[in-house]
Amino acid sequence: MDLKDVDLNLLLVFHHLLTERRVSAVADRLGMTQPGVSNALKRLRVLLGDDLFLRTSRGMEPTPYAARLAEPIGYALSTIQNSLNESGEFDPAASRQQFTLALTDIGEIYIFPKLMGILAERAPGVSITTVRNNAVNLKDEMEAGKVDLAVGLLPHLKSGFYQRRLFRQGYVCMFRSGHPLDKPAMTTEEFAHADHVVVVASGTGHAMVDQSIEKKGIKRRVALTVPHFVAVGHILASSNMIATVPERYARECVQPFGLKYVPHPLDLPAISINQFWHARMHRDAANQWLRNLIFDTFVE
Structure with a gap:
């Protein structure tokens, strides 16, 4: 033809x-x-x-x-x-563009407080909409131009996508201040016998960490299972439960909820958090500006 x-x-x-x-x-x-x-x-x-x-x-x-x-x-x-x-440039100060980002709830908690502050100063007309990166057919949405950037551990985004690593994320144990385990270190036995809040976050890097704990033969006493991290800080603040969470998330919870965290007693793998964009947006000036801003702000 x-x-x-x-x-x-x-x-x-x-x-x-x-x-x-x-x-x-x-x-x-x-x-x-x-x-x-x-x-x-x-x-x-x-x-x-x-x-x-x-x-x-x-x-x-x-x-x-x-x-x-x-x-x-x-x-x-x-x-x-x-x-x-193609105009060859993007003027963030004058733009009124709306970007759509795909993240987990942890991504929103960690990224948006700082990112929105920067946008208010540099690009006051720019707005952000978010979707959960495991709640939509992300590959199709990005191919169609409905999602501009995705952040997380997303191994299924391969052919037709670019990616850039932001940081590697390790895990810690988090609990309320004054908890019986509130001390500099926690043993494996103490971890196994504590009451746990477990976040079932299928399709995310956190799910891989839960699988790693199970493979080590550790049987946790799971008192509560929740589908996301949004309420974990509130729950830990008013109970004697503990939770295995990403360290960056733990940092954000310490002050508002009166929590503490210690190094995880198990040798858990760190996961890479990358940002992804479809090839169709690779040369788009607005997309380039946003992904460079996110990289410069959050790169390890």
Whole structure:
């Protein structure tokens, strides 16, 4: 097939159908009529010799062939658009851009107090929206341009993504001030016999640490299991439970909750926390500015 035979507008319809999965939504997005979108899809089916999308109860589902075309076509279109609109610079002081970041709750607690203070000084018109990096199909959302940056341990973001390490994160034991274990060090036996708050954070680096504890044959007395870290500081402050938490999170909890932490009695692996961005945003001046700001602020 020769590129001269391909109408670029057909590829735009294809790209937005992958994202929206509804003909009506694509029509609204591109300023077309629904019959116009359907006709474009019909022409593309003939051109490529594949159904491309099948109507289901969940919307227009791509065929395997369409799924294989998704990334290269999306990247090509974004490269063209970025090249046409590229100003070569980004003025943070004048910008009113909204960025979407994917993080864990720990990422929000550790990163945003400092980051938002910097933005207030350097880019007062810039705003941030967050999503949980394990609550969305992150790969698809970043390919579609709906998420600008992701921060965490995200080994599934490989082909088509760039990454840069911010820091390595170790783990400690945290408890209230005046706890029976409030001393400079904790033994493995004391750790095993204490009452624990355990955070079940599947799809994150913390889940790997929990697996490491289990592999060492340590049977914790789990008194409470929670799905996130948001309430852990409050819980520890008013109980005799302890928790295994990232050291950076522990630092943020010491003052507001009256907590303390000690080195972990088990030899747990540190995990790398990276920031990730899709190749389509690699040369985007605004994205470059934000990811460089985050790197300069939080790099180890």
